[in-house]
Amino acid sequence: MSMSNVDGRTLHPPTVDLRVEQQATLDRPRMKYTPMARFFFESMDFIYGKQLTMPKIKLIEILARIPYHAWEIKAYWRLTFGYHDEKIRREGLDLVKLGRLSQDNEFWHLIIAVEKIREDGIKESGFWFQFMPRVMALGYALFARLLATFNLKGAFLFNAMFEDHAEHEYAQFVKDHPELDQQPMKSDLVRQFGSHATWGDVFRHIGLDERFHRNESLREGGWVDQLAPYASLPAAVDAGPGIPLQAVGGSTRVKGDRFTGGTGTLLGPAGFAGPARPLRPA
Numbered sequence: 001m002s003m004s005n006v007d008g009r010t011l012h013p014p015t016v017d018l019r020v021e022q023q024a025t026l027d028r029p030r031m032k033y034t035p036m037a038r039f040f041f042e043s044m045d046f047i048y049g050k051q052l053t054m055p056k057i058k059l060i061e062i063l064a065r066i067p068y069h070a071w072e073i074k075a076y077w078r079l080t081f082g083y084h085d086e087k088i089r090r091e092g093l094d095l096v097k098l099g100r101l102s103q104d105n106e107f108w109h110l111i112i113a114v115e116k117i118r119e120d121g122i123k124e125s126g127f128w129f130q131f132m133p134r135v136m137a138l139g140y141a142l143f144a145r146l147l148a149t150f151n152l153k154g155a156f157l158f159n160a161m162f163e164d165h166a167e168h169e170y171a172q173f174v175k176d177h178p179e180l181d182q183q184p185m186k187s188d189l190v191r192q193f194g195s196h197a198t199w200g201d202v203f204r205h206i207g208l209d210e211r212f213h214r215n216e217s218l219r220e221g222g223w224v225d226q227l228a229p230y231a232s233l234p235a236a237v238d239a240g241p242g243i244p245l246q247a248v249g250g251s252t253r254v255k256g257d258r259f260t261g262g263t264g265t266l267l268g269p270a271g272f273a274g275p276a277r278p279l280r281p282a
């Protein structure tokens with residue numbers, strides 16, 4: 001796995017075992033989705049089929065970036081009016097950083113999907129996989145902005161469900177397609193995301209990224225008891241990002257659930273730059 005943590009490429013400690021984590025996802029029940037989330041997932045299944053396919057992955061990844069952008073916008077508005085308040089500044093900048101990192105990471109997933117579609121020579125319907133995703137992205141952007149503006153906690157919860165769904169879908173996708181483990185990954189572009197030998201591991205890596213997004217969304221909402229830990233690492237290592245999303249001034253987080261202390265550095269050259277953090281607040 002790549003050691004780089006620049007541009008949202010690597011969110012996990014390099015020692016993580018992707019196969020163990022994939023199985024942990026399959027073993028862990030899905031979150032209890034709200035009717036709204038179920039409607040969202042079922043609508044996508046109705047239009048694009050229940051099975052995950054490469055074009056459907058592309059669609060999901062187009063949408064996945066959007067809520068983080070909405071959070072970033074919301075955070076900046078708060079900062080615009082509350083920059084002088086240390087608590088607002090810290091929380092706002094943390095959310096901005098999380099939003100940026102997550103958007104970059106989701107955009108990598110999209111790039112990877114496009115690379116695989118190209119490699120497989122998949123022909124996509126222009127209407128369903130070019131036009132419709134743009135329409136859906138616009139609708140989803142509106143939804144995400146409204147939710148982030150008027151109910152940020154609800155936005156975190158909805159996104160946690162979106163990401164939980166994505167994590168499980170990827171784990172199942174790799175299980176359903178054992179041929180992916182026989183397909184060598186030769187793309188120089190995808191290698192910048194992670195130097196995996198096969199496409200199977202690329203998609204396991206993406207699935208684990210989705211767990212990161214799920215966990216961080218839950219953490220932002222304060223539901224730290226629902227975090228899904230790494231199965232292949234000691235329990236002391238947090239399932240969250242390898243970055244301390246620490247704001248200016250070297251201060252510790254006020255939400256108390258992301259960090260117990262503020263000692264890390266952002267995006268250090270060694271990749272996984274964050275300190276090992278307890279899963280729950282001390």
Ligand SMILES: [Fe+2]
Pocket residue numbers: 061064105106109166206210
């Ligand atoms: Fe993604």
Ligand SMILES: [Fe+2]
Pocket residue numbers: 064106163166209210213
């Ligand atoms: Fe995601």
